Amino acid sequence: MISDETSDNVLSQLHISLCDLNQRGYDIEIGSGNLERIGLFISRFKPYSQVVVLADTNVRDNGYSDMVVRSLTDIGADVFVEVIRSGEQSKSVETAIKIWSDFLEVGIDRNSILVSVGGGVIGDLGGFVAAAYTRGIRFFQVPTTLLAQVDSSVGGKVGVDLPQAKNMVGFFHQPLGVLIDSDVLKTLPDIEYVCGLGEVAKYAVSLDAELFNMLETNADKVKARDSELIRFIVTKCCKIKGQIVEEDEFEKTGKRVLLNYGHTFAHVFEIVSKFTLPHGQAVAIGSIYAAKLAAELGITDKNFVDRQIKFHNSIGLPVELPEELFVTINWKEVIDLMQHDKKTESGKLRFVLPTKIGQCKVVNNVDPKNIYNLTGLSQNS
Ligand code: NAD
Ligand code: GLY
Numbered sequence: 001m002i003s004d005e006t007s008d009n010v011l012s013q014l015h016i017s018l019c020d021l022n023q024r025g026y027d028i029e030i031g032s033g034n035l036e037r038i039g040l041f042i043s044r045f046k047p048y049s050q051v052v053v054l055a056d057t058n059v060r061d062n063g064y065s066d067m068v069v070r071s072l073t074d075i076g077a078d079v080f081v082e083v084i085r086s087g088e089q090s091k092s093v094e095t096a097i098k099i100w101s102d103f104l105e106v107g108i109d110r111n112s113i114l115v116s117v118g119g120g121v122i123g124d125l126g127g128f129v130a131a132a133y134t135r136g137i138r139f140f141q142v143p144t145t146l147l148a149q150v151d152s153s154v155g156g157k158v159g160v161d162l163p164q165a166k167n168m169v170g171f172f173h174q175p176l177g178v179l180i181d182s183d184v185l186k187t188l189p190d191i192e193y194v195c196g197l198g199e200v201a202k203y204a205v206s207l208d209a210e211l212f213n214m215l216e217t218n219a220d221k222v223k224a225r226d227s228e229l230i231r232f233i234v235t236k237c238c239k240i241k242g243q244i245v246e247e248d249e250f251e252k253t254g255k256r257v258l259l260n261y262g263h264t265f266a267h268v269f270e271i272v273s274k275f276t277l278p279h280g281q282a283v284a285i286g287s288i289y290a291a292k293l294a295a296e297l298g299i300t301d302k303n304f305v306d307r308q309i310k311f312h313n314s315i316g317l318p319v320e321l322p323e324e325l326f327v328t329i330n331w332k333e334v335i336d337l338m339q340h341d342k343k344t345e346s347g348k349l350r351f352v353l354p355t356k357i358g359q360c361k362v363v364n365n366v367d368p369k370n371i372y373n374l375t376g377l378s379q380n381s
Contacts, residue, residue: 016238018154020246024174027083028154028238030231034181035142039075042113043181044142050105051077054126056086059118059144062187068117068142080106084125088275091121091160093169110134113176119145119192120152120279124167127158131173140201141175143186146196146230149282150203150237153178155245155256161275165340166267171364172250182231193225194316200233201317202283203240205291205308209358211236212311216294219314238303254362257343261352261355261360262287264344270338284317292374294353301361305352333377335368360374
């Protein structure tokens with residue numbers, strides 16, 4: 001069960017607790033100025049030996065990893081800092097090996113804690129590194145992008161990409177906790193804000209009609225990055241995701257898979273772009289393709305597709321692949337790659353498709369012909 005509690009000062013703290021994960025339950029703390037207080041949160045997990053702070057170059061250059069290190073040092077922690085190059089290309093086995101080698105060199109042991117400070121790349125990579133090192137050390141999430149705050153930091157899916165398959169190697173490894181600082185979003189470039197909105201739109205369109213209606217009505221505020229609204233969105237998305245993760249932590253019952261609207265297309269678009277198309281944009285574009293596929297299959301209608309396109313346009317989300325990718329994309333390769341996606345079983349195409357605003361379902365065994373029909377190409381071209 002998800003429980004939440006807001007302290008007297010509305011701008012201060014909100015706690016969301018994932019209580020139904022047996023001993024793996026944890027709190028999500030949302031508030032202003034949280035980064036400077038991280039020591040208080042980490043000290044709850046004493047005893048530990050060293051605390052590793054993992055960040056990327058942008059996060060370091062914005063001063064966020066330093067803030068975390070200062071707060072941890074203030075509580076007397078022995079801190080080791082690991083900084084990697086920013087970008088999806090770093091979410092690789094090679095980067096993990098480099099980090100594990102550094103750990104060995106400085107004597108990180110089984111009783112250490114890894115703190116991921118950054119976007120989804122740092123969260124997924126840090127969790128992967130932690131889950132495998134000495135067969136598992138504890139880790140803590142400090143998400144600093146909108147995408148990571150609304151999605152990737154919650155739920156314990158951690159992993160790295162292979163060049164031909166996104167998120168293909170990984171674990172379910174729940175964090176000790178998630179500490180969200182609303183202030184850090186102020187430095188987030190517009191393009192990364194839009195990426196976060198890609199996942200927000202996913203929740204709204206496929207899972208929560210109330211959230212969709214609210215965002216549709218307040219599109220101008222969303223676009224203007226209204227801070228009150230962003231706090232509401234982060235809280236709402238964490239609750240939606242937390243509830244689903246509690247119901248189906250290991251994606252076994254058909255519930256958690258519904259978090260993947262647009263993702264079968266998105267993962268392949270990321271691969272064919274050689275990971276230059278950011279995940280959040282790929283999800284936004286992928287969900288429009290999924291909506292069109294649903295209409296093609298008669299699961300939803302054209303009005304749904306038009307409404308989603310209008311919604312994306314109103315909040316600055318893309319609806320089509322960037323021109324350079326659109327003109328070069330090889331749809332046969334796209335379909336081949338989709339048949340290797342993690343969610344595919346026995347090579348049969350499987351999608352999460354919308355039925356109406358706020359609802360979706362898994363559709364198995366989709367005929368590749370239906371995907372070609374979306375592209376205006378024939379299966380033989
Ligand atoms: P990212 O981690 O690459 O961050 C995007 C960019 O923003 C990077 O350049 C980063 O350095 C910079 N940045 C981070 N915080 C900043 C800040 N406060 N101010 C300025 N710049 C900042 O990408 P992302 O969009 O956060 O995450 C995408 C990744 O998340 C993908 O790999 C995707 O597969 C993964 N993901 C995982 C899950 C999950 O459940 N594990 C869910 C969704 C997405
Ligand atoms: N991002 C999909 C999941 O966490 O299940």
